Amino acid sequence: MTGLPTETIAAIADELAGAERDRTTIPLLTARHPGMTVDDAYAVQGEWRRRAVAAGRRPVGRKIGLTSKVMQAATGIDEPDYGAIFADMVYENGSVIEHGRFSNVRIEVELAFRLAEPLDGPDATIFDALRATEYVVPALEILSSRIELAGRTIVDTISDNAAMGAMVLGGTPVRPDDVDLRWVAAMLHRNETIEESGVAGAVLGHPALGVAWLANKLAQHGDRLEAGDLVLAGSFTRPIWVQPGDTVLADYRDLGTITCRFV
Structure with missing residues (x-):
């Protein structure tokens, strides 16, 4: 249940849009609105997303965050x-x-999962998610936090569009039944040094479970995944910080490599 007044939700959405536009951060929402709930946070995100669409931005999918124990430990958030x-x-x-x-x-x-058909909750299973998937492809997610990091809760993170900044797609697309997705592994290099490594099974035991979780969560908010949607299933390594001048490369072995450079 949302507890914040509609005008407060709109005002927070305005703040976050301004922070994204101005490339700044704002103070913790939970410090200023101590009664703010997860439902309030999704209402803020929904209002921010609605305004972005109205301004001409084209939605292409969803990201799932905090699906692995390493990410939950890194953020102190457990869902x-x-x-x-x-x-x-x-x-x-x-x-x-x-x-x-x-x-x-x-x-x-x-x-990243590319869907060939819609995926509806509230009872979507891993098998529904796999059946709906056209292909799976390596991806790097670029996190961008428009709310200060220290002391964040899941309410702050959700309001901040789950810290989504951007993503890089690359490597070799595979059909979901052509590979055991649990055992897709990657080594993450920054400037020729391996910083992190992991396997995709760290995401809820199977990354497609994240897609099913998303379909069921969206159903609670009167929404669903559509054919053609791109779904980032969640990180199976801890995040690494990057600075201007850094080159990042992730090696997924049989699924190829993906790279980008920051300036």
Whole structure:
């Protein structure tokens, strides 16, 4: 249940849009609105997303966050969340990316699912998610936090579009029944040094479970995943900080490599 007045939700959405536009951060929402709930946070995100669509941004999918124990430990938050992906957030493999476009910039290693058909909750299963998937492809997520990091709760994170900044797609697309997705592994390099590694099974035991979780969570908010949607299933490594001048490369072995450079 939402507890914040509609005008407060709108005002927070305005703050977050301004922080994204001005590339700044705002103080913790939970410190200023101590009674704020997860439902309030999704209401803020929904209002921010609605305004972005009205302004001409094209939605292309959703991201799932905090689906692995390493990410939950890294953030101190113990449940998944989701956010919106717009077309202007998606970069091709090998892109040169403006670091200053984002705030608190970090990189995560993930798999992205491209859906061939809609996926409805509230009772979606892993098998429904796999059946609805056209292909799975390596992805890097660029985290951007428009709310100060210290002391964040899941309410702050959800309101902040689950810290979605952008994503890079690359490597080799595979059909979900052509590979055991649990055992897709990656090594994450920054400037020729391996910083993180992991396997996709760290995401809830199977990354497609994240997609099913998302479909069921969206159903609670009167929404669903559509054919053609891109779903970032969640990181299976801890995030690494990146600075201007850094080159990032993730090696997924049989699924290829994905890279980007920040300037």
